[in-house]
Structure formats: C-alpha cells, structure tokens
Amino acid sequence: MDITRRHLLALLPAAAVAWKYILAGTPEASPNYKLSEHWWGMLIDIPKCIGCGSCVRACAEENDVPDGYFRTWIERYHVADWRIERPEVESPNGGKQGFPPNEISGGKNFFVPKLCNHCTDSPCTQVCPVGATFVTPDGVVLVDKSYCLGCRYCVQACPYGCRFVNPKTNTAEKCSLCYHRITKGLTTACCEVCPTGARQLADLKNPKDPIHEFLKTHTVQVLKPHMATGAKVFYNGMDGSVR
Amino acid sequence: MQIPVEGFMYPNEVELQWSVLIVLYPFITGLVAGAFILASLERVFRVQAVKPTYRLALLTALSFLLVAPLPLQLHLGHPERSLEMYLTPHRSSAMAMFGFVYLWYLMAVLLLEIWLDYRPDIVLRSQTSTGLLRLLYRALTLGSSNLSERSLRIDDKLGYFITLVGIPSAFLLHGYVGFIFGSVKANPWWSSPLMPIVFIFSAMVSGIAAVMLLYMVSTRLRGREIDMRCLDKIAQYLLYTFVIDFSLEMLDLLQRIYEADESFRSLDFMVHTRLWTSQVIVQILLGTVLPIALIGLTQILKLANTSRKAIYALAGSLTVIGIFAMRWNVVIGGQLFSKSFLGYTTYKMGFATREGLLTAIVLMILPFIILWFLVKFLPPWPDADSLPAAGATPAHGTS
Amino acid sequence: MFKDIEHLIRLALVIAIAVVAFIVLRVAVVPTSFGQYGHYRGAAVGEAAARPIAFAGHQVCEGCHTDVAEKKKQGKHVVVSCEACHGALARHADDPTSVTPVKLDTATLCGRCHEANSAKPKLFPQVVTADHSGGIACDTCHQPHKPRIEDEKPAAEGKK
Numbered sequence: 001m002d003i004t005r006r007h008l009l010a011l012l013p014a015a016a017v018a019w020k021y022i023l024a025g026t027p028e029a030s031p032n033y034k035l036s037e038h039w040w041g042m043l044i045d046i047p048k049c050i051g052c053g054s055c056v057r058a059c060a061e062e063n064d065v066p067d068g069y070f071r072t073w074i075e076r077y078h079v080a081d082w083r084i085e086r087p088e089v090e091s092p093n094g095g096k097q098g099f100p101p102n103e104i105s106g107g108k109n110f111f112v113p114k115l116c117n118h119c120t121d122s123p124c125t126q127v128c129p130v131g132a133t134f135v136t137p138d139g140v141v142l143v144d145k146s147y148c149l150g151c152r153y154c155v156q157a158c159p160y161g162c163r164f165v166n167p168k169t170n171t172a173e174k175c176s177l178c179y180h181r182i183t184k185g186l187t188t189a190c191c192e193v194c195p196t197g198a199r200q201l202a203d204l205k206n207p208k209d210p211i212h213e214f215l216k217t218h219t220v221q222v223l224k225p226h227m228a229t230g231a232k233v234f235y236n237g238m239d240g241s242v243r
Numbered sequence: 244m245q246i247p248v249e250g251f252m253y254p255n256e257v258e259l260q261w262s263v264l265i266v267l268y269p270f271i272t273g274l275v276a277g278a279f280i281l282a283s284l285e286r287v288f289r290v291q292a293v294k295p296t297y298r299l300a301l302l303t304a305l306s307f308l309l310v311a312p313l314p315l316q317l318h319l320g321h322p323e324r325s326l327e328m329y330l331t332p333h334r335s336s337a338m339a340m341f342g343f344v345y346l347w348y349l350m351a352v353l354l355l356e357i358w359l360d361y362r363p364d365i366v367l368r369s370q371t372s373t374g375l376l377r378l379l380y381r382a383l384t385l386g387s388s389n390l391s392e393r394s395l396r397i398d399d400k401l402g403y404f405i406t407l408v409g410i411p412s413a414f415l416l417h418g419y420v421g422f423i424f425g426s427v428k429a430n431p432w433w434s435s436p437l438m439p440i441v442f443i444f445s446a447m448v449s450g451i452a453a454v455m456l457l458y459m460v461s462t463r464l465r466g467r468e469i470d471m472r473c474l475d476k477i478a479q480y481l482l483y484t485f486v487i488d489f490s491l492e493m494l495d496l497l498q499r500i501y502e503a504d505e506s507f508r509s510l511d512f513m514v515h516t517r518l519w520t521s522q523v524i525v526q527i528l529l530g531t532v533l534p535i536a537l538i539g540l541t542q543i544l545k546l547a548n549t550s551r552k553a554i555y556a557l558a559g560s561l562t563v564i565g566i567f568a569m570r571w572n573v574v575i576g577g578q579l580f581s582k583s584f585l586g587y588t589t590y591k592m593g594f595a596t597r598e599g600l601l602t603a604i605v606l607m608i609l610p611f612i613i614l615w616f617l618v619k620f621l622p623p624w625p626d627a628d629s630l631p632a633a634g635a636t637p638a639h640g641t642s
Numbered sequence: 643m644f645k646d647i648e649h650l651i652r653l654a655l656v657i658a659i660a661v662v663a664f665i666v667l668r669v670a671v672v673p674t675s676f677g678q679y680g681h682y683r684g685a686a687v688g689e690a691a692a693r694p695i696a697f698a699g700h701q702v703c704e705g706c707h708t709d710v711a712e713k714k715k716q717g718k719h720v721v722v723s724c725e726a727c728h729g730a731l732a733r734h735a736d737d738p739t740s741v742t743p744v745k746l747d748t749a750t751l752c753g754r755c756h757e758a759n760s761a762k763p764k765l766f767p768q769v770v771t772a773d774h775s776g777g778i779a780c781d782t783c784h785q786p787h788k789p790r791i792e793d794e795k796p797a798a799e800g801k802k
Contacts, residue, residue, distance in 0.1 A: 035687075050762045052755040054726045061730045062696040070254045076761050089251040089585055098754035101770070102761065109761035123429060129339035130327040134682035144686035149327065150320015152260040153338050159429035161253030161582055165260070170320030180693035189697050193726035195755060196766070227428060243583035330668050333681050362649070385656065387649035394646040401650070
C-alpha cells in the first residue's frame with residue numbers, strides 16, 4: 001500500500017501539468033514527455049489480487065472495449081495438491097463482475113490478472129504484414145487502427161491470447177497500456193482503480209521507479225518464458241501452475 | 244451467439260479468428276502448385292506420356308490462382324486496405340512476403356508461360372476472330388504478329404527456362420503458405436519445421452489428382468477417348484507423391500506422440516474428440532490410405548481399362564476431399580484448443596454470411612466457371628470445336 | 643534479328659511501365675510519417691496518446707472533495723481510488739455540473755471485493771454476506787469512505 005501512495009505522489013506534479021492540457025481541450029501528449037526517456041512495463045502482485053474485477057471494468061470504460069472482448073481479464077486458479085500441470089481455471093466474463101463464491105475449498109486458490117505483456121520481441125509485431133501493430137520507442141505495443149487490415153494474423157501469433165478483433169472497427173485491438181494516460185503522467189485505468197495495489201505501472205527506464213527495488217527483492221516471473229517474447233509484465237508470487 | 248466451451252479458454256480465444264475461407268485458401272493455392280508441377284513434368288522432365296494434359300494443367304492452375312485472393316479479401320476486416328501489403332510490406336511477416344511470391348508466380352511464371360505457349364494460337368485467332376474477342380486476342384499479342392520459326396524457337400527456349408524457374412517457384416508458393424502456419428510459435432499444432440514440406444507435398448497430391456479428374460471429365464464431355472497411357476502415368480505420379488506426403492504426415496504424428504510435450508495431452512484429446520471425423524476418418528483413412536491402396540492395386544494387378552478409370556476417378560475424388568480435410572484440420576483444428584492447454588471451443592460456421600459455407604461453395608465453383616471460359620478462349624486441344632455448345636449432347640457416347 | 647524478339651521487347655516494356663506505375667503509386671499513397679520510428683505510421687503514436695481520458699485519477703477528485711479525502715485518510719479505504727467505486731468521472735471533474743455521479747448500489751458493489759472467496763488472500767477482509775448481514779445494503783451500517791464501525795470492537799480480519 002505504501003508503494004502505491006509514494007508512486008502516485010511522485011506522479012502528482014506531472015499529472016497536474018498534463019491536466020491543464022486536458023482541460024484546455026488539447027489532450028496531446030504533454031510537451032515534457034520524451035519517448036526516449038521511458039520504457040514501460042507493469043508489475044502484478046499475485047498475492048494481493050482479490051479478483052474484484054475493478055480493473056476489467058475500468059479498462060472497458062476507459063477504452064470503449066466491446067462486451068465479450070477483453071483487453072485485460074482475471075483468471076481464478078484452483079490447484080489441487082501436487083498436480084500443478086493440471087489446474088482448474090475459470091474466468092466468468094473475464095472476471096468483469098468479480099467472481100462468484102466457489103464451493104471448492106482445499107488446495108491452492110488464487111487470482112491472476114492478465115493483459116498484453118508489451119513484449120520487447122513481440123511476435124505479434126513480427127507477423128503483422130503491413131506494420132499496423134508496432135512497438136513504440138518507449139516500449140508500448142500499439143495498434144494503428146487506421147492502418148490495420150483485420151487479417152488476424154497477430155491474434156494467432158500472440159501466445160497469451162490478449163488480442164482480439166473489435167467487431168465495430170474490424171481492426172485488431174488489445175491493451176494499449178493506456179498510452180493516452182501514461183504519456184500525460186497518469187497511471188493506467190486498471191492500476192488507478194486496483195484497490196490493493198496488485199497492479200502497478202512501471203517505468204523501467206526511470207531509476208526512481210520502485211520496480212527496480214522490487215525486482216531485486218522479490219521472486220518474479222513472466223508468462224511463458226520459453227516463448228522468449230521479452231515480456232515486460234512481471235508477476236510476483238506466480239505459481240508454476242499458471243498458464 | 245453463445246459458443247460452447249469445454250474447460251478453460253482465454254476469454255479472447257473463444258471465437259475463432261480464421262474461418263472456412265482461410266481453409267479454402269491453402270487448398271486453392273495447393274491445387275495451383277500441384278497442377279503446375281504436373282505440367283512441368285512434360286516440359287522439363289520430358290515425360291511425354293502426360294503431354295495431353297499440359298495446357299489443361301496450366302489453365303487449371305490459372306483459374307484457381309485467379310480465385311485464390313478472393314477468400315482472403317472476403318475475410319479481411321478492411322479489404323480496401325489490402326494494397327498496403329504491397330506498398331508497405333513488413334519484411335519480417337511471412338504473410339506480407341507471400342504477397343510478392345504470389346505476384347511473382349502469377350505474373351512471371353504462370354501468365355508468361357501460358358502466353359508463350361499459346362502465342363501462335365493467339366496470333367492466329369487475332370486475325371480470324373471478330374468483335375470483342377478479336378480485340379482481346381489482339382491485346383494479348385502485344386501488337387506483334389511474328390510467328391517466324393526463329394521467334395517460336397526463342398519462345399520455346401524461354402518457356403523451358405520459365406518452367407524450370409517455375410518449379411521452385413511453385414514449391415515456394417505453397418511452401419510459403421505452410422510457413423505462414425509453421426512459423427507461429429504460439430500455436431503448437433502449427434509450429435513445425437515440417438509444415439512447409441507437408442504443405443508442398445499435399446499440394447502436389449491435390450493438384451495432380453485435380454488435373455487427372457479434370458482431364459477425365461473434359462475428355463468425356465468432348466466425346467473423345469481417354470489416353471490411357473497418359474492417365475496411367477498421372478496416376479503413377481500421384482501415387483509416388485502420395486507415399487511421400489503420407490510418410491511425412493505420419494512422421495510428424497509419431498514424433499508428437501513419442502515426445503509428448505506440454506501441448507500433447509490437449510492436442511491428443513482434441514483429435515480424439517472434435518477432429519475425429521475430419522482427421523482420422525476423412526483425411527487419413529478415406530482421403531489417404533484408401534486412395535493409395537486403390538492406385539497401388541492398379542500397379543500390382545493387371546486391370547481392364549474401365550476398371551482402372553473407375554478406380555482413378557474414385558481415388559482422385561477421395562484425394563481431393565482428403566486434402567481439403569487436411570487444410571481444415573490444420574486451420575480449424577489449430578484454433579479449437581486453448582493456448583492454455585486447458586480447454587476447447589467450437590467452430591460455428593455460418594451459411595449465407597460473408598465467411599460462411601455458401602460463400603465457400605461459391606468460391607470453389609468459381610474456378611471451374613473461369614476454367615470453362617479459359618478453355619473456350621484458349622483451347623487446350625488441337626481440334627477446333629473443343630467443347631460442345633451448352634445444352635447439346637456429346638457427339639459420341641463413351642463407355 | 644530484332645523482329646524475332648519484338649514480342650518479348652514489347653513485354654519488357656509493359657513490365658517496365660507497370661513497375662514505374664507501382665513506384666509512383668507508392669510515393670503518392672503511403673502516409674508521410676511512415677517509417678519515422680520504425681515500420682509503422684509515426685503519426686499513430688501521437689494519435690494513440692491523444693485519446694480522451696475517462697478516469698480523472700484520485701488526486702483530481704481530492705482536489706475538490708477535500709472533506710471526503712480527509713475522512714478516507716482515517717480509514718482502510720484510503721488506498722481505494724474514488725473512481726474504483728464511483729466509476730470514470732473525468733467529465734465530471736472537467737465540468738462538475740455536466741455529469742452527476744450516480745449513487746451506488748452497495749449490495750453488489752461491496753461484495754465484489756469483500757464477498758468471501760477461497761481464492762482471495764487469507765488476510766483480506768471478507769465475509770459471507772448471507773451470514774454477515776442477510777443481504778441488506780452494506781451502507782446501512784458501514785460508511786464507505788471510512789468503513790470501520792466506530793462503537794464496536796474492531797472486527798477480526800478475515801472470514802466471519
């Protein structure tokens with residue numbers, strides 16, 4: 001909890017500057033944002049996640065995500081005993097309305113929020129035939145809505161299942177790490193509403209960012225490391241059963 | 244539309260991304276590559292026996308190649324932006340590079356070869372026909388009516404060279420489609436270095452079978468006698484190619500079963516349940532083992548012409564169906580299981596929708612319509628009236 | 643001699659014209675910012691950054707609603723962002739009279755975090771609402787901005 005507060009207080013002056021531009025009706029990236037000074041990622045603290053679904057709802061509201069599609073979602077795991085290769089997983093409507101109480105007790109139970117990992121060696125970027133999805137100089141994987149053909153190759157190439165095609169725009173879509181927010185000194189919508197600090201935005205190029213200390217003192221993993229995607233979403237306390 | 248899900252799938256995985264149209268696409272390009280390889284057997288490898296099918300094979304390849312982009316266009320979210328693939332191709336994307344392989348094959352290989360082989364006919368018809376047809380033929384002559392012996396010899400040499408280049412180009416055309424799937428590390432059903440090779444050989448099998456069937460049907464329609472020496476030779480090549488193709492697919496299967504990696508349990512379950520009919524029954528048993536056995540029979544036993552024709556027709560039809568099933572199993576099968584290896588979804592194919600069954604059927608019929616027009620415009624056969632007018636009965640009934 | 647390859651020369655000419663036409667098309671149609679940072683339209687970065695914002699962020703809320711901020715500081719919900727419960731309110735912050743935040747249904751809302759679930763961290767405050775309150779609205783007894791009920795002994799953390 002303390003980390004969250006300190007982190008947010010550091011952002012306050014930058015947010016204040018940005019807010020001026022938002023209120024003025026000119027929400028372009030604030031003039032004091034330089035692409036080369038940032039390298040974005042995220043930290044997910046699994047022991048803190050309560051599966052409330054606030055992040056899924058906030059993301060949908062912030063980014064106009066259509067029903068039935070998810071830029072972020074939560075999975076609930078039940079691991080009975082030693083069979084960590086065969087967990088029981090569910091994600092009712094992506095966890096958007098939280099989770100119903102489960103009758104299963106015993107074993108190990110926990111929540112795992114998932115989103116685009118903003119891979120450094122992103123396979124979705126590699127396969128895009130036209131350059132409609134790309135990695136920005138500050139490490140965010142974005143989709144150019146006006147250039148995307150809707151061929152869906154990128155959706156096939158993502159090992160994490162975080163991409164979909166928006167039925168309204170017929171273009172590929174996914175978590176943008178709230179690029180329109182982070183470039184103005186705000187945090188992502190999901191991190192903003194997370195009540196326990198289980199999700200935290202991280203700027204890997206900022207030496208003052210608490211992620212550096214955290215990575216040194218905790219056991220963290222990325223999803224599917226054997227895919228060598230250079231994922232930048234780090235999971236603290238992630239069990240071996242997580243797929 | 245509620246899609247039934249078994250087990251767990253990542254929420255965005257439930258709906259399939261690539262439909263039956265994307266199954267059609269490798270099927271069609273496979274027929275192109277296979278038909279072309281058959282044509283090149285005569286031209287480059289001097290297999291005289293298959294000469295009667297040379298021009299037909301080329302025209303078949305062209306008909307299918309012209310239809311090939313259509314399923315893709317109908318599938319795209321923004322087909323009006325498809326030119327971007329040629330204007331700003333992403334060099335790391337197999338799909339983008341394939342656009343150029345397709346263009347190269349269409350223009351530099353197929354069209355050029357057809358043009359060079361047909362040039363005498365085109366020039367002749369530009370002088371003898373009337374009206375719109377005359378204009379079309381004249382346009383194709385590019386304004387030159389030179390049919391001197393020397394020019395024809397140059398054409399022949401150039402044609403030989405193009406066919407020579409065309410063989411690896413045909414391999415590249417369909418091998419690339421295999422690579423588009425085989426290079427996706429996220430999908431263990433697709434990701435395999437064998438994928439381009441399996442695709443090439445199954446393409447050759449389907450193409451040879453298709454030309455064989457078309458030759459039999461068109462000869463019948465023309466009221467002519469089927470050249471059995473030609474047909475026997477084609478069937479032989481079909482058998483050889485099939486044996487290689489089958490061996491490759493079995494090798495892949497056996498390796499998967501033996502190594503049993505992380506994905507195996509999930510894929511194995513999927514084959515035993517959702518893909519049982521399309522993979523084991525249709526693709527393997529009916530579409531591969533049975534045709535191989537049937538044609539193998541004709542090689543071992545001395546059978547009468549009628550029996551052999553019937554067997555070839557049956558084997559050819561089963562082959563084409565089997566190879567379609569193979570494309571289905573690769574494309575649809577690759578999307579039925581979750582990348583978490585914990586669940587399965589269902590493919591809900593529409594009927595009269597943009598990517599539905601009706602569209603697929605129309606797209607499969609279209610190449611034959613185009614072929615019919617091509618055969619009229621550029622007759623593959625030496626006799627003047629190649630096909631009877633629509634509605635007329637064949638001149639001679641053939642047994 | 644040339645006569646015999648005349649048709650090939652004409653063909654070469656047709657191909658050359660096609661190539662030139664393609665180059666002209668490319669120069670005309672490809673967006674100018676393409677390739678600025680990499681193989682993509684550079685302007686897309688700015689466009690992504692220019693999206694309108696829906697969540698104001700709790701500092702903005704606290705800028706005006708100082709009384710609520712003070713109250714929250716005294717309780718456990720200090721770490722809960724205002725918009726986590728009240729929804730996205732950037733438009734309200736921009737022009738307070740244009741959007742009035744709706745009063746929330748605590749029966750559903752609170753349960754999302756606090757309904758007992760074996761997957762939630764053991765030390766996180768959670769109850770089985772049927773036993774705890776019989777399903778009445780949570781704000782009947784609890785004040786959401788400062789949820790602990792003052793005149794009672796601090797409830798044991800975890801499931802009831």
